[in-house]
Amino acid sequence: MQNTKVLILAGGVGTRFWPISKQEKPKQFLDILGTGKSLLQECFDRYSEIVPANNIYVITNKNYKDLVLAQLPSLTESQVMSEPFGKNTAACIAYAAYKFTDENPNSTMIVAPSDHLIMDRAAFFASMKKAVNYAQNNDVLVTLGLKPHRPDTGYGYIQYSNQAVEEDIHEVVTFTEKPPLELAEKFIKSGDFLWNSGMFVWSCSSIIKSFNSFLPEMSLAFEGGNGAYNTAIEFEHISKVYSQISAISIDNGILEKAENTFVIPSSFGWSDLGTWKSVQENIDSVEGNHKINVDLHAIESENNLVVSSNHKLVVIQGVNDLFIIDSGDALLICKNTFDQGVKSITLDIKKKFNDKYN
Amino acid sequence: MQNTKVLILAGGVGTRFWPISKQEKPKQFLDILGTGKSLLQECFDRYSEIVPANNIYVITNKNYKDLVLAQLPSLTESQVMSEPFGKNTAACIAYAAYKFTDENPNSTMIVAPSDHLIMDRAAFFASMKKAVNYAQNNDVLVTLGLKPHRPDTGYGYIQYSNQAVEEDIHEVVTFTEKPPLELAEKFIKSGDFLWNSGMFVWSCSSIIKSFNSFLPEMSLAFEGGNGAYNTAIEFEHISKVYSQISAISIDNGILEKAENTFVIPSSFGWSDLGTWKSVQENIDSVEGNHKINVDLHAIESENNLVVSSNHKLVVIQGVNDLFIIDSGDALLICKNTFDQGVKSITLDIKKKFNDKYN
Numbered sequence: 001m002q003n004t005k006v007l008i009l010a011g012g013v014g015t016r017f018w019p020i021s022k023q024e025k026p027k028q029f030l031d032i033l034g035t036g037k038s039l040l041q042e043c044f045d046r047y048s049e050i051v052p053a054n055n056i057y058v059i060t061n062k063n064y065k066d067l068v069l070a071q072l073p074s075l076t077e078s079q080v081m082s083e084p085f086g087k088n089t090a091a092c093i094a095y096a097a098y099k100f101t102d103e104n105p106n107s108t109m110i111v112a113p114s115d116h117l118i119m120d121r122a123a124f125f126a127s128m129k130k131a132v133n134y135a136q137n138n139d140v141l142v143t144l145g146l147k148p149h150r151p152d153t154g155y156g157y158i159q160y161s162n163q164a165v166e167e168d169i170h171e172v173v174t175f176t177e178k179p180p181l182e183l184a185e186k187f188i189k190s191g192d193f194l195w196n197s198g199m200f201v202w203s204c205s206s207i208i209k210s211f212n213s214f215l216p217e218m219s220l221a222f223e224g225g226n227g228a229y230n231t232a233i234e235f236e237h238i239s240k241v242y243s244q245i246s247a248i249s250i251d252n253g254i255l256e257k258a259e260n261t262f263v264i265p266s267s268f269g270w271s272d273l274g275t276w277k278s279v280q281e282n283i284d285s286v287e288g289n290h291k292i293n294v295d296l297h298a299i300e301s302e303n304n305l306v307v308s309s310n311h312k313l314v315v316i317q318g319v320n321d322l323f324i325i326d327s328g329d330a331l332l333i334c335k336n337t338f339d340q341g342v343k344s345i346t347l348d349i350k351k352k353f354n355d356k357y358n
Numbered sequence: 359m360q361n362t363k364v365l366i367l368a369g370g371v372g373t374r375f376w377p378i379s380k381q382e383k384p385k386q387f388l389d390i391l392g393t394g395k396s397l398l399q400e401c402f403d404r405y406s407e408i409v410p411a412n413n414i415y416v417i418t419n420k421n422y423k424d425l426v427l428a429q430l431p432s433l434t435e436s437q438v439m440s441e442p443f444g445k446n447t448a449a450c451i452a453y454a455a456y457k458f459t460d461e462n463p464n465s466t467m468i469v470a471p472s473d474h475l476i477m478d479r480a481a482f483f484a485s486m487k488k489a490v491n492y493a494q495n496n497d498v499l500v501t502l503g504l505k506p507h508r509p510d511t512g513y514g515y516i517q518y519s520n521q522a523v524e525e526d527i528h529e530v531v532t533f534t535e536k537p538p539l540e541l542a543e544k545f546i547k548s549g550d551f552l553w554n555s556g557m558f559v560w561s562c563s564s565i566i567k568s569f570n571s572f573l574p575e576m577s578l579a580f581e582g583g584n585g586a587y588n589t590a591i592e593f594e595h596i597s598k599v600y601s602q603i604s605a606i607s608i609d610n611g612i613l614e615k616a617e618n619t620f621v622i623p624s625s626f627g628w629s630d631l632g633t634w635k636s637v638q639e640n641i642d643s644v645e646g647n648h649k650i651n652v653d654l655h656a657i658e659s660e661n662n663l664v665v666s667s668n669h670k671l672v673v674i675q676g677v678n679d680l681f682i683i684d685s686g687d688a689l690l691i692c693k694n695t696f697d698q699g700v701k702s703i704t705l706d707i708k709k710k711f712n713d714k715y716n
Contacts, residue, residue, distance in 0.1 A: 019671070295714070297707050299692075299699075308689075313377070313715055315703055317692035319680070326689060331666075333682060333691065334657075334675035341657075345673055349655050356653070357671055 003106050004132055006047045007096040009198075010040055010060040010068060010114035011086050015343040016275050019330035020309050023346075028115040029067055030309075032273065033283060034292035039115045039273070044072050046118060047110070050125055057081055057099075058114070059092045062235075078230060084239045090218065090253040091245055093200075094211055095238060098222045101204045102229035108136050109207065111200040111250075117282055119269025127168075127266040131201040134169050134262065141210065141255060142201040143172070145194025145263040146270050151184035154274050154340075156196035156251065159187075160263050172261040175251055194265055198272070200250070210254045218245050218253075276323045277339040280305040289316075305336065330357070361464050362490055364405045365454040367556075368398055368418040368426065368472035369444050373701040374633050377688035378667050381704075386473040387425055388667075390631065391641060392650035397473045397631070402430050404476060405468070408483055415439055415457075416472070417450045420593070436588060442597045448576065448611040449603055451558075452569055453596060456580045459562045460587035466494050467565065469558040469608075475640055477627025485526075485624040489559040492527050492620065499568065499613060500559040501530070503552025503621040504628050509542035512632050512698075514554035514609065517545075518621045530619040533609055552623055556630070558608070568612045576603050576611075634681045635697040638663040647674075663694065688715070 014026035021027040028040045035042065040058070047056050058068050058075065062082035069080060081095060093111060100107040110132065118124050131142045145158045159173040175196065179187065187193035202210075211219040221241045228237035255261055271278045280290045288302040291314075296306050299317040306314050306324045314324065323339075325332040332345070349357050372385035379385040386398045393400065398416070405414050416426050416433065420440035427438060439453060451469060458465040468490065476482050489500045503516045517531040533554065537545065545551035569577040579599045586595035613619055629636045638648045646660040649672075654664050657675040664672050664682045672682065681697075683690040690703070707715050 019673075295707075295711055297703070297710055299696075313688040313707065313711070315377075315688070315690045315692070315707065317696045317699065319677070319691055319693070322677070322691075324689075324691060326684070328686075330671040330673070331682075331684060331689070332673045333677055333680075334673070335677070338657075338675045341675065345655070349653075349671065349673065352655055353653055353671070 001051050001129070001132055003104055003136070004051050004055060004108045004110060005096075005100050006051055006056045006110045006112055007081075007093065007100075008040070008043055008047070008056065008058045008112050008114045009089065009092055010058050010064065011083060011092065012115060013086075014115075015346045016340075018325075018342055018345050019327040019332050020307060020325055022327070025067070026064075027273070029064070029071060032279060032292070033117070038071055039117075040068070041071055043112060043114045043116070046121060046124070047112065049121070050128065051110075054079070057096065059083060059096065061086060082235055082238070084235075084242050086247070087242055087245060088247040089250040090211075090215060090248045091242065093207060093250050094215070094218050094222045094245075095241075097204045097207050097211070098225065099229045099234070101208065102226065105205070107204045108132055109200075109202060109204055111198075113198045113272070115273060116198070117269075117271040117273050119282075121268070123266065124268035124270075127264050127268065128199075128201070130168055131264050134166070134264075135201045135203055135206070139206045139209070139260060140202065141206060141258055141261045142169075143255070143261065143263045144197045144199040144201075144266050146197055147265055147267050148188055148193065148195050151181060151188045152195070153178055153181050153184050154278075155272070157184070157187050157193045158196050158263050159192050160194060160265065162192070165262070168264050169262050170265065172255075172263050175256045175261075177251075194263060195270075196251070197266075197270060200255075206260070207254075210258050210260075214254050214257050215248070221245050275339045276305055276307075276325065276342065277336055279307075280323075280336070303336075359409050359487070359490055361462055361494075362409050362413060362466045362468060363454075363458050364409055364414045364468045364470055365439075365451065365458075366398070366401055366405070366414065366416045366470050366472045367447065367450055368416050368422065369441060369450065370473060371444075372473075373704045374698075376683075376700055376703050377685040377690050378665060378683055380685070383425070384422075385631070387422070387429060390637060390650070391475070396429055397475075398426070399429055401470060401472045401474070404479060404482070405470065407479070408486065409468075412437070415454065417441060417454065419444060440593055440596070442593075442600050444605070445600055445603060446605040447608040448569075448573060448606045449600065451565060451608050452573070452576050452580045452603075453599075455562045455565050455569070456583065457587045457592070459566065460584065463563070465562045466490055467558075467560055467562055469556075471556045471630070473631060474555070475627075475629040475631050477640075479626070481624065481626035482628075485622050485626065486557075486559070488526055489622050492524070492622075493559045493561055493564070497564050497567070497618060498560065499564060499616055499619045500527075501613070501619065501621045502555045502557040502559075502624050504555055505623055505625050506546055506551065506553050509539060509546045510553070511536055511539050511542050512636075513630065515542070515545050515551045516554050516621050517550050518552060518623065520550070523620070526622050527620050528623065530613075530621050533614045533619075535609075552621060553628075554609070555624075555628060558613075564618070565612075568616050572612050572615050573606070579603050633697045634663055634665075634683065634700065635694055637665075638681075638694070661694075 014021035059081040157176040160170040225237035292307045372379035417439040515534040518528040583595035
């Protein structure tokens with residue numbers, strides 16, 4: 001993994017995990033599965049096994065910089081890339097591409113979401129190494145795709161060619177955003193679709209070339225700062241750039257348009273931990289219920305997810321299929337079918353209680 | 359209300375209000391209705407309107423003495439009667455009868471539970487004044503009985519004679535402990551029954567005479583301390599007495615046997631606040647739910663009681679007929695039909711978590 005740098009995306013605000021995840025401490029900074037480490041720390045540890053720690057960068061909002069340094073004390077300040085405000089993933093990646101190139105024009109970049117779950121590290125490393133190897137030797141944009149095992153409507157899908165260009169490397173046919181259930185079922189049935197993991201690998205030169213083609217105004221803005229990267233005026237430059245560029249995802253801005261996209265079909269026990277439901281699916285049940293960070297006494301109750309941010313005693317009786325999430329100062333109790341509604345709560349309560357709660 | 363002393367019974371341990379009410383702070387010390395005052399403080403305030411504050415005594419376990427003095431700072435130490443351990447109500451009342459007599463042999467005693475709700479003070483005072491007046495002038499044991507408006511199986515019942523001996527004073531026919539539903543329904547239908555409020559009025563001389571008749575060993579034990587009451591050695595004496603006497607309620611020990619019991623049929627918006635259900639019945643609903651000390655945002659949810667001991671934001675969705683009770687370090691969620699089961703939780707969790715929780 002020579003010349004390989006990892007860009008960990010840690011800018012999310014995590015409204016879907018209210019009330020545990022809040023603006024001042026989004027999901028990636030939380031030990032949401034009760035493992036003893038935050039998702040960001042888990043992510044960092046994972047990549048530390050395949051690249052030197054000083055090749056791992058975290059990009060996040062400037063307000064979370066101190067939180068990142070506190071959780072990952074081995075990082076230098078230069079490894080925490082501050083955004084003045086969020087501009088979606090294309091901006092993050094362009095920023096990193098120019099910064100990494102400034103240090104080493106032959107850099108390869110792994111783009112890694114900070115808040116996903118990966119259960120099988122060995123399988124993950126195998127896929128990732130193939131991706132890095134292919135990206136280092138070709139002018140390509142490589143993604144990791146997960147073999148889907150249910151018609152999940154919360155994920156994006158990648159259609160891929162059955163013909164491998166080399167072992168496990170397949171051309172991408174289409175990227176599809178979150179589909180309706182009927183379509184998702186068709187995708188699964190066809191066998192030609194993978195879940196889009198949001199993990200990408202490319203050389204900095206290839207991705208910059210793609211920016212030049214598909215988002216040239218973004219290239220131009222970031223390029224102009226040559227000389228600023230990896231110096232004391234980097235943030236000043238970035239602040240100027242961010243005020244000019246548009247907010248667009250790397251998927252919409254580049255991947256859906258590029259013709260040199262490839263995918264590695266993978267299986268490594270992955271979840272984007274997008275909602276409480278996906279958290280529940282990824283922790284074991286105890287006496288019919290799922291719990292994180294609680295002492296639970298359950299009477300006539302099944303299939304509840306009970307979570308506390310401070311270790312807490314919880315007694316439930318006569319309730320089923322609920323999320324019960326306690327953050328100390330706030331408590332959420334909802335049916336697990338309300339999963340997708342959780343993200344709207346933050347706004348609802350802001351309005352209802354006149355900005356008393358954030 | 360000359361020579362009238364009030365004995366507030368504040369020795370309960372309140373397991374039916376777990377987790378808000380715990381061993382270290384039982385129900386009577388809590389602002390369980392969210393009024394800004396504990397039930398004990400409400401009780402004291404109520405009686406302060408009809409007797410001088412220095413005639414009001416609180417009897418409780420010695421461990422709660424400081425809590426009583428903190429909540430009622432106008433009390434002197436002598437007005438807080440400490441029990442070394444609980445011995446039921448007969449012991450409390452005998453203790454008070456001898457202590458009050460020592461100060462003034464012509465004392466009349468009002469026995470007042472500390473943790474009940476009384477909504478209509480004027481009606482309550484009217485009934486109470488009649489009771490005191492009758493007890494001061496006759497050798498009688500007077501109780502206040504509430505006109506029942508539903509066949510509640512959580513209350514004791516008093517059958518009374520239709521014939522008044524004087525205005526609103528009726529002879530008691532029988533005392534009945536908590537009846538099964540069918541019997542309670544018959545009681546209501548007959549019109550001859552009242553709820554037993556646990557509020558009693560008698561002269562100290564009359565109740566001592568009754569102890570002599572029905573619990574003579576208790577009389578003897580308490581009497582022996584003459585000289586100790588209202589001195590520095592009172593608690594020493596009481597500790598000795600309590601180790602000798604049996605634990606029995608005033609109802610079982612005396613009232614059910616005595617022939618000079620009278621009742622005043624009353625209506626003053628009363629509840630013994632015996633369970634969360636009775637609390638729910640006594641607070642208004644907001645948008646279909648009941649709440650105490652919470653900011654509540656309820657979505658598709660009805661008839662829940664949501665209580666917090668620290669003011670808290672609670673969001674509920676898709677749940678009905680639940681008790682949701684949060685004490686900061688513990689959380690109870692149960693169907694409101696589990697009302698009577700709450701008191702067993704304390705023991706269950708002691709066992710389940712090896713005495714980690716009390």
